[in-house]
Amino acid sequence: MEQKTDWNGKRVVILGGARQGQAAARWLARHGASVTINDRRSAEEMTSGRSALADTPVRWVLGSHPVELLDTADILCISGGIPLNNPLVAAAMQRGLPLTNDTQIFMEVSPCRTVGITGSAGKTTTTSLVGQMARNAEGRKAESAISIQHSYIGGNIGDPLLNYVDAMTPDDLAILEISSFQLEQMTVSPDVAAILNITPNHLDRHGTMEIYTAAKRRILEFQRADSTSILNRNDSGSWNLRENVHGRLVSFGTGAFSGKQDGTFLADETLYLRQRGAEIPLLQRDQIQLRGAHNVMNVLAAFAIGYAADLPLDAMIVATKEFRGVAHRLELVREWNGAQWYNDSIATAPERTMAAIHSFTEPIVLLLGGRDKNLPWDSLATLVRQRVEHVVLFGEAAEKIDAALKQASGTLPLTLTRCKDLQEAVQAAAKVAGPGSIVLLSPGGTSFDQFYDFEERGKAFQKWVSELS
Numbered sequence: 001m002e003q004k005t006d007w008n009g010k011r012v013v014i015l016g017g018a019r020q021g022q023a024a025a026r027w028l029a030r031h032g033a034s035v036t037i038n039d040r041r042s043a044e045e046m047t048s049g050r051s052a053l054a055d056t057p058v059r060w061v062l063g064s065h066p067v068e069l070l071d072t073a074d075i076l077c078i079s080g081g082i083p084l085n086n087p088l089v090a091a092a093m094q095r096g097l098p099l100t101n102d103t104q105i106f107m108e109v110s111p112c113r114t115v116g117i118t119g120s121a122g123k124t125t126t127t128s129l130v131g132q133m134a135r136n137a138e139g140r141k142a143e144s145a146i147s148i149q150h151s152y153i154g155g156n157i158g159d160p161l162l163n164y165v166d167a168m169t170p171d172d173l174a175i176l177e178i179s180s181f182q183l184e185q186m187t188v189s190p191d192v193a194a195i196l197n198i199t200p201n202h203l204d205r206h207g208t209m210e211i212y213t214a215a216k217r218r219i220l221e222f223q224r225a226d227s228t229s230i231l232n233r234n235d236s237g238s239w240n241l242r243e244n245v246h247g248r249l250v251s252f253g254t255g256a257f258s259g260k261q262d263g264t265f266l267a268d269e270t271l272y273l274r275q276r277g278a279e280i281p282l283l284q285r286d287q288i289q290l291r292g293a294h295n296v297m298n299v300l301a302a303f304a305i306g307y308a309a310d311l312p313l314d315a316m317i318v319a320t321k322e323f324r325g326v327a328h329r330l331e332l333v334r335e336w337n338g339a340q341w342y343n344d345s346i347a348t349a350p351e352r353t354m355a356a357i358h359s360f361t362e363p364i365v366l367l368l369g370g371r372d373k374n375l376p377w378d379s380l381a382t383l384v385r386q387r388v389e390h391v392v393l394f395g396e397a398a399e400k401i402d403a404a405l406k407q408a409s410g411t412l413p414l415t416l417t418r419c420k421d422l423q424e425a426v427q428a429a430a431k432v433a434g435p436g437s438i439v440l441l442s443p444g445g446t447s448f449d450q451f452y453d454f455e456e457r458g459k460a461f462q463k464w465v466s467e468l469s
Helices: 019-030 045-054 067-072 085-096 103-111 122-135 209-221 293-308 315-323 349-356 378-387 398-407 421-433 454-467
Strands: 010-017 034-039 057-060 075-078 113-116 149-157 173-177 191-197 228-232 246-252 262-266 271-274 278-284 331-336 339-343 363-367 390-394 415-418 439-445
Touching: 010 019, 010 067, 010 085, 019 034, 019 075, 019 103, 034 173, 034 378, 057 149, 067 085, 075 085, 075 415, 075 439, 085 103, 103 173, 113 122, 113 209, 113 293, 122 149, 122 173, 122 293, 122 315, 191 209, 191 293, 228 293, 246 293, 262 293, 271 293, 278 315, 293 315, 349 363, 349 378, 349 439, 363 378, 363 398, 363 421, 378 398, 398 415, 415 421, 421 439, 421 454, 439 454
Parallel strands: 010 034, 010 075, 034 057, 113 173, 113 191, 149 173, 191 228, 228 246, 246 262, 339 439, 363 390, 363 439, 390 415
Antiparallel strands: 262 271, 271 278, 331 339
16 A cells, blocks of 8 residues: 655654665655664764754664664654665564655655666666656657656665655656665556566575565556556566556567567667557667667667657667766776776676676676675676686685686686785786786675675775776
8 A cells, every 4th residue: 555644743763874764864854754763883984974964853873773763653764775684674564564765755755757667787777878868858848748847867876866856846757766675665656667677686685586576576566557567578587577567568679579569679780669560760789889788778678668758769869879878887997008997896796797798809807706695606607717818806705706616617717816805806907907808897796795885896996996007
């Protein structure tokens, strides 16, 4: 049941004091709620968060998660990184206390059309590209005569859109990246809902693929008959959910497709849109600025989403031709000693590292590691043994990856080095990288063994690479 809540006087405990929790605290306090923020980090560690909310009437409880907080709570608001097995969350569920999060609250009060994008891989790139398409369409009328006054891009990337919802109008468009963590508690679906793919990811949090898939599926479950769902014909995890579509289905994938549905496809190196039976050429594959076949799929998805959101075709085409990707996703840092150094810190699952490897034909020096998410490394290990000349392992997952590499078939790599952390790994990579090679940070694991998030890891990598001399 949707929580169309009158927040005035409600006692809300927010679990997690980072950007999502801060956005929820500001909005809830502004709308009359009594807000307590709880975070296991210390007061010293939360200095910046407390400063950011210095002008907001909130109570802070730091250092632990005391269950007693629930005694005077009407609702528990959970930040995205908090698992459902957290003791405070588990206690709230046992008591029957309602759960929410900042994205759920946003979806309940948003006055404008919403686009939600989820998937195991490609969310950030696709969301960013759709956002650029929407920005190009601002102030114009699409063929459907639906105009966009202003577009907002956020959710699991950038600023939480709850920070801006009070200024939004019905003529705006909100585009959200939504993670499986956020979807677990959500009971509202966007007007346009896209599931890019479903492959093994976050099993350290969800436990099984069935539970993980169920979380992703929730983005479709609360749609209306006038909503649109976007699914990937080439990914069984996404495509198998087509029976869960309540409204219109628009698909994307490589190769022409049968049936009457609208969608996008790639044929003869050209991207097409099928619209009411007509096949409209969009652009040539070589006009896409991003490396890799996986990014072609992201572009096909973005066109399908933009079409479903009534964006003008020319605005979408221009945005795609100009789009050069997002930070920390196959991002060229510099050329040094004849080698090109790439930052793909956002690759926190082995499958994303495999996509990165497939994006290059040059000899590769690969930096692998971080924290394991209880995902299989076998397929990546086999690819590494076939395609990667030098491997540098770092972080908590190094031993597990090393074992997988030893079990895999193939003749490469020429060298394999174990390092204690990423900084040492950069130095090790510099010793073996030669002219014409690619040095690729595409870890396959999360950053939480050494960094706050993948962005902090990527920035540290950029710094240490820039300091090479």
